[in-house]
Amino acid sequence: GESVGLHLPTLSVQEGDNSIINCAYSNSASDYFIWYKQESGKGPQFIIDIRSNMDKRQGQRVTVLLNKTVKHLSLQIAATQPGDSAVYFCAENSGGSNYKLTFGKGTLLTVNP
Amino acid sequence: DGGITQSPKYLFRKEGQNVTLSCEQNLNHDAMYWYRQDPGQGLRLIYYSQIVNDFQKGDIAEGYSVSREKKESFPLTVTSAQKNPTAFYLCASTRGARGFDGYTFGSGTRLTVV
Numbered sequence: 001g002e003s004v005g006l007h008l009p010t011l012s013v014q015e016g017d018n019s020i021i022n023c024a025y026s027n028s029a030s031d032y033f034i035w036y037k038q039e040s041g042k043g044p045q046f047i048i049d050i051r052s053n054m055d056k057r058q059g060q061r062v063t064v065l066l067n068k069t070v071k072h073l074s075l076q077i078a079a080t081q082p083g084d085s086a087v088y089f090c091a092e093n094s095g096g097s098n099y100k101l102t103f104g105k106g107t108l109l110t111v112n113p
Numbered sequence: 114d115g116g117i118t119q120s121p122k123y124l125f126r127k128e129g130q131n132v133t134l135s136c137e138q139n140l141n142h143d144a145m146y147w148y149r150q151d152p153g154q155g156l157r158l159i160y161y162s163q164i165v166n167d168f169q170k171g172d173i174a175e176g177y178s179v180s181r182e183k184k185e186s187f188p189l190t191v192t193s194a195q196k197n198p199t200a201f202y203l204c205a206s207t208r209g210a211r212g213f214d215g216y217t218f219g220s221g222t223r224l225t226v227v
Contacts, residue, residue, distance in 0.1 A: 032213070032215075034215045036218075041201075041221070041223075042220055042221065043119075043203055043205075043218035043219050043220045043221050044156075044203070044216075044218045045218070046215055046216075046217075049214065049215055089155065089156070091215070093213065099144050099163065099207055099209045099210075099213050100146075100158065100161065101215065101216060103148075103155045103156040104155055105153075105154060105155040106154075106155055
């Protein structure tokens with residue numbers, strides 16, 4: 001069935017380093033992908049999205065890369081800051097009239113000062 | 114400001130009680146969702162509604178019920194049939210057919226059985 005998984009459940013980086021969080025997806029029909037950030041005790045917040053007709057999209061300090069050949073998604077955070085410490089989820093949608101997102105289990109990012 | 118509001122933030126339930134979690138949005142979104150999150154886990158879909166007066170079961174609907182009488186509101190009732198209700202509950206909404214661009218989430222309700 002559909003699934004979205006993450007390669008690394010935890011990631012610890014030093015402040016100022018770049019972070020890379022990875023995600024594998026299994027549904028080749030998925031055409032829309034989103035990264036969310038969830039701080040402790042709060043709801044997830046949208047970070048960045050990408051559609052399947054793109055392989056890279058950049059935001060402020062964040063970049064999402066999509067490799068459809070190997071069904072892999074990554075989130076890169078530049079110059080990681082303590083405020084970036086959170087759980088990061090990738091989510092996928094298979095399009096059409098289906099507006100449901102399938103979420104991965106998340107990666108906990110810890111930024112050390 | 115538009116947004117999605119969940120209440121209460123914390124809720125305590127005694128064994129055998131039904132409790133209702135509120136979710137209200139003023140984003141004019143068509144679709145609304147309820148997810149359950151357990152510690153260290155991802156989000157699991159309980160119920161969703163893509164239009165008023167219609168809703169569908171998600172992956173873990175047993176022991177839960179919902180209603181969608183108004184576009185703005187999608188309350189979730191955790192019934193006594195739900196044997197392990199302690200979890201963090203998240204409500205979300207989206208524009209759906211008018212341009213799907215992911216979900217807006219509420220801030221969550223933490224439910225604890227006492």
